Amino acid sequence: MQNHSSSPVLPLTVSRNPAPLAGTIRVPGDKSISHRALMLASLAEGRTVVTGLLEGEDVLRTADAMRALGARIAREGDRWVIDGSGVGALQEPEDVLDMGNSGTAARLLSGILSSHAITSFMTGDASLRSRPMRRVTQPLSGNGSCFATRKGEKLPMAIIGTGEAAPLTYCLPVASAQVKSAILLAGLNARGRTRVEEPVATRDHTENMLRHFGVPVEVGRTDTGGRVITLTGPAKLTARDVVVPADPSSAAFPIVAASLVPGSEIRLPGVGLNPLRTGLFQTLREMGAVLDIENARIEGGEPVGDIVVRSAALHGVDVPADRAPSMIDEYPVLAVACAFASGVSRLRGLDELRVKESDRLAATVALLRVNGAVVRVEGDDMIIEGRGGPSGLGGGLVETKMDHRLAMSAIVFGLAAESPVRVDDTGFINTSFPGFVGLMAGIGAEL
């Protein structure tokens, strides 16, 4: 896939780190929560101040889009100040909304736009333009809105929203917080009760933040462990300040690096520990990782804590499919850990990885294989035969396919491997983890 943006390609070669990783690393703000903070603050009445916002490319696209829709959004020092327009009061954007690399921005915003009486046009970069939108356009059009997409329901698309949206009742066919959120956000400006059922619980930041902004959101359990979420529109959001915790999905990279580089000990303050996001930490512990939580607390309505991780000899693991939603973005770096662990790992139920920023299942297999790991796919499962250490690993060129998480996973691989790992382009890391290379250098990574 070609990068058609003007950003230069940034290749990198990463060699086995000569020294342990040590010290404190401040991981940037949570991407999921940052998108939601900007969107909900723009729909709120009054002024919201957000601290800890992720200033990555993906989130900056959301800020631009919400500005184009009429919200006033300004950065003042390390705070973001948002004066919202109120639900139902968004303006028609004068130009195409470009959501860059961000599926979350495109899908959540589709929900909001579907129930506003405006026509808008949305596009993204080559990666986003290849990703499926039918998962949101199909259910959302049930509210009276209309979507015109390219063949295969891909971006660019036109969205003809309605000011008289019907409330939706929808059972998620895929475990996707993006789809759930799109339906709930559409429901804010629909008259009556919106109901979403999810057979497997996915991240609940939208529900939590809607409550934070004063919208009554009810969450019930199904007999089979799923959830039913309801809200009644039209809803009024009242501006309230938001504190964004550090992103556990970004913390994953230094955590796995410190687990693999011998003698390491690092601390990551204020990491989000929402139980629907912590599947990787549980899995790493099952592999023998030494990962402790200190100062567990609630901040801005979300559980957070300081993570302390020390290097350890890891062993293989069997990860059940129903854990996938709680660590969906962490499989590439988990697969790296499994390649260095002793014994066989089986990561089950990875079908959703095929439709991420890249086909992450294929790209993760390629990352491992080109660097000497023994890996195969059986159905939707990935099976990795660990080497029990760095020997025989490395030496490959990783194609990152416009995918930030593949680039960071490849760097972590290189820090621990016997032979250097070449990464074709690290530029996309800025979408979710600006400053990654510098922050890793701050804990002793020689990049």
Ligand code: S3P
């Ligand atoms: C996200 C949900 C996940 C995740 C993405 C962020 C969100 O996608 O992969 O990085 O913020 O809701 P899906 O909901 O499509 O699984």
